[in-house]
Amino acid sequence: MLTLGIETSCDETGVALYDSGRGVVGDALHSQVDLHALYGGVVPELASRDHIRRVVPLVREALVQAGRTLDDIDLIAYTEGPGLAGALLVGASVAAGLGIALDRPVVGVHHLEGHLLSPLLADPRPAFPFVALLVSGGHTQLMAVEGVGRYALLGETVDDAAGEAFDKTASLLGLSYPGGPALAELAREGDARRFAFPRPMLAGEGLDFSFSGLKTSALHCIRKHAPDDRLRADVAASFQAAVIDVLAAKCLRALEATGMDRLVVAGGVGANVALRDRLVRETARTGATVYFPPARLCTDNGAMIAFAAALRHQEAPAGQESFTVRPRWDLSTLDAR
Ligand code: KG4
Ligand code: ZN
Numbered sequence: 001m002l003t004l005g006i007e008t009s010c011d012e013t014g015v016a017l018y019d020s021g022r023g024v025v026g027d028a029l030h031s032q033v034d035l036h037a038l039y040g041g042v043v044p045e046l047a048s049r050d051h052i053r054r055v056v057p058l059v060r061e062a063l064v065q066a067g068r069t070l071d072d073i074d075l076i077a078y079t080e081g082p083g084l085a086g087a088l089l090v091g092a093s094v095a096a097g098l099g100i101a102l103d104r105p106v107v108g109v110h111h112l113e114g115h116l117l118s119p120l121l122a123d124p125r126p127a128f129p130f131v132a133l134l135v136s137g138g139h140t141q142l143m144a145v146e147g148v149g150r151y152a153l154l155g156e157t158v159d160d161a162a163g164e165a166f167d168k169t170a171s172l173l174g175l176s177y178p179g180g181p182a183l184a185e186l187a188r189e190g191d192a193r194r195f196a197f198p199r200p201m202l203a204g205e206g207l208d209f210s211f212s213g214l215k216t217s218a219l220h221c222i223r224k225h226a227p228d229d230r231l232r233a234d235v236a237a238s239f240q241a242a243v244i245d246v247l248a249a250k251c252l253r254a255l256e257a258t259g260m261d262r263l264v265v266a267g268g269v270g271a272n273v274a275l276r277d278r279l280v281r282e283t284a285r286t287g288a289t290v291y292f293p294p295a296r297l298c299t300d301n302g303a304m305i306a307f308a309a310a311l312r313h314q315e316a317p318a319g320q321e322s323f324t325v326r327p328r329w330d331l332s333t334l335d336a337r
Helices: 033-037 044-066 085-102 111-121 162-172 180-187 212-224 229-258 273-286 302-315
Strands: 002-007 012-019 023-031 075-081 106-110 130-135 140-147 150-156 262-266 289-291
Touching: 002 044, 002 085, 002 111, 002 302, 012 044, 012 302, 023 044, 023 302, 033 044, 044 085, 075 085, 075 111, 075 302, 085 106, 106 111, 106 302, 111 130, 111 140, 111 262, 111 302, 130 229, 140 229, 150 229, 162 180, 162 212, 162 229, 180 229, 180 273, 212 229, 229 262, 229 273, 262 273, 273 289
Parallel strands: 002 075, 075 106, 130 262, 262 289
Antiparallel strands: 002 012, 012 023, 130 140, 140 150
């Protein structure tokens, strides 16, 4: 079965083809980073307009990569939410149009479910059940995953997402949007022990997170000292160390609380090498195993949307056409359908 996946929830237009027998056979992506960098963040209207420009050429590109034609597509999937309403509508409209033209089923996919299941595209592939850490620009959640569609929320951020904290702190350091990868790069040259930034919500039993105070601490620190290159690198390293300490500790706590021994990391911040190294070390120490999607699939992409739809379709074939977007959509309200 060949599934077309279309992702347009935010600032990446991703289109991919997933073949249930062969895996991802086409994967085309356009990032709008340069478009939004000027404004220091995503401008929703510009995002929608750019998705409109990119999506059809990207469908063509994915088909060429796969050596297939539109007629070969069996199922069409798009990101239904959460995300920017106008941006989501672009993917939904193209999917619905193709569905009508080709007479194929169309399914809406939860963006976070796409992220959550994307580590299953990696080799080795984690078996269910597992604990998933979803760390993106918009979300920071720990979920207990029993199977496709069976997700229980264990904890989440009470304010900023981890990626958002990376981006905001990066902006304070004069790095351009989205600052996460640039901050991680700068942190490599810095001294992580120079500033003892808080480790929010680390004490106590809970699995929730809070990152907004950390950004404020970084701001005070930058204001207090002369912001030369040394200071910027040390702030970056100290900030990153604080985020990683909290994420790693809560992941271990979630594994312990659920009795599970597999941890899966997904979402853009999952591309962070220092976080990966730390989680590999910590899980090995406790006899657990951590799985990551390939770095390219950590950030938004069409492959994860095609893949999630194909897995769901396998369990419960999609019948009717779907044309809805849900800018706000809680993953734990998703059922096995
Ligand atoms: O999953 P994603 O592509 O989009 C959302 O759904 O939010 O995640 C993007 C987020 C951004 O905040 C970006 O700065 C962050 O992931 N990110 C990183 C790294 N690569 C991407 N944060 C820290 N270190 C990285 N290497
Ligand atoms: Zn995402």
